[in-house]
Amino acid sequence: MATLFDKLWDLHRVADAGEGYDLLAVDRLLLHERTGGIALKSLRDQGLEVADASRCFSFMDHIVSFRPGRGRDDARSPGGEAFILETRALAAQAAITLIDTDNADQGIVHVAAPELGIALPGYSIMCPDSHTCSLGALGALAWGIGSSEAEHILATGTIRVQKPRQMRIRIAGALGAGITPKDLALYLIARYGAKGGNRCAIEFCGPAIEIMPVEGRLTLCNMVVEFAAFTALIAPDEKTLDFVRGRRLAPSGDMLAAAEIHWRSLASDADAAFDEELTLDAGEVTPQVSWGTSPEETLALGATIPHSANIRALNYMGLAAGQRLEGLPIDGAFIGSCTNGRLSDLELAAEQLRGKRVAHGVRAVCVPGSKSVKRAAEARGLDLVFRKAGFEWGEPGCAMCFYAGGETFPPGARVISSTNRNFEGRQGPGVRTHLSNPAVVAASAVAGRISLPDPGLFQEDSV
Amino acid sequence: MPDPLVMHAGYAGALMIDNIDTDQIIPSREMRAVSREGLGGGLFAGWRYEDPGARLEKPGFVLNRAPRPSILVCGHNFGCGSSREHAVWALAEYGIRVIIAKSFGEIFHGNCLRNGILPVTLPEAEVDRIAAKCDGAMMDVDVRTQTVSAPGLPGWTGRFEIGAFPKRLVLEGLDPVRLTLKDAGIIGEFLDADRARRPWVYA
């Protein structure tokens, strides 16, 4: 009768907070230097204590430099050091574990938290960052909050929240060769609109989800905030358990055995009712590329921009209705971010780059999502593939996913990017972002224009 | 804590573009310090100034009008994107007290309520009519009766939904942290029981 979301909600429900609100216990609060430092600071300024620092973790990812050889305090934006230094000092004062710039586990919060076993199935995980929904992929209650809400969690270990409506999205069939969870996410948003998620908690299920590797599920859930969903989640299965087992902060021994019994019980009942239901056939999905300034302004790579296209977006993007996306000359290419900065993403891109060169005049940058991803990629020689092809190989962090001031692509540059947002100015003033999967980014960087990846280069298990 | 908002009369400014994200509201490069303050000047910096660095205002942009609007009228999905509360702090510092939109980004909506800005969702047709008739003109908002009206729309009253708790947040300028801390006992009991149920969470 109950959905997975209902069950997790009830498991964390401390009390009815009245007036339609519940008080939920928060198992893990994650912070980063961009929005977390301010929460710690206002807490301190109000003379409040952190309720349980052992359940909080802080990361350095947004402002840290991505230059090779960066120092611990190097920021990528002018004045950004203040965020790094203050967050470090505030985390130390509050006795919160900080995964600092020079820490071997450093990375983008949504990439590093699952790697470290900080994010686990069944947990409630909050972070003042909108892409916290990614972590729902592990079967967790996870969503983004504001800094004031983070302060509330710091002080009380709980969140006061109204239960959202629920939607189930069943993905039938299987994604075709070379079609990635990123394409599925973009397709979903393009088809149902940037408001399509209707403030619901979305449970993804169906055959295409069951066969999807956990890294792909993280990509899919990452994008639901662009779909105006409250969050997303996927019931944990053996793939999830294999993924989390043995992680540094995951339980072990008897504790693991007990946890696994709990994790295996986490699923929606067969007759559970959802407020909304959608079914999508994965077989319909083709490589997707965004053309506009909202992720919903996305098309199949071979398509032409419709005549109904929004003029403001066309002007910003320097495009016209009727134009084809395929073949558009590009100036930049970026691979990384919490959407597509994991090892499988880098492998997918590297397949397109072996023995090739980035086209003349294209600045191509790859920034692994975490140090652990970077180490694993380097152990496989992927860094050499990227470097030999002419890609810059950066130090982990959000890097060029968003502009914080400082170094980026020049105004007017057309950039193909494995990130999640193509908003005006997202990657820099006047920068024109086209979202796509990492293989499309790599193939386009080589061709110097938006291009389909070489289908001969897809490995069966690489997505 | 924010000033309570019971009734508000102010000038409306229409910014009828869908999917305005928080990075347009407060560009990342305008967030210069670990602070909730000093953000008002950076509000919509990319749209509001000819040259954001020199703060040279673009004439005609809604925020550059005199008198300044305190009620923004917007399209769909206003405040989508990044969770940064700085967007709301910037709006509040500039003087925005009410945002009337067709729909809101979820996190932004919650951030407004925590900072004394009333987010009002009205049907598309009503928002379009307000934008057409009231841009630059006075509007009245009453939180208690959950209504919006305007001299420019005689005979019309818009009714909006707001939950009892968010309504108290706005009306009373309530501090939810102190409210929850009163329940410390209940929270402690829950955690003890949960520790027995899911010990690995607390290990």
Ligand code: SF4
């Ligand atoms: S990689 Fe981009 S989307 Fe992800 S957390 Fe960092 S800035 Fe946000």
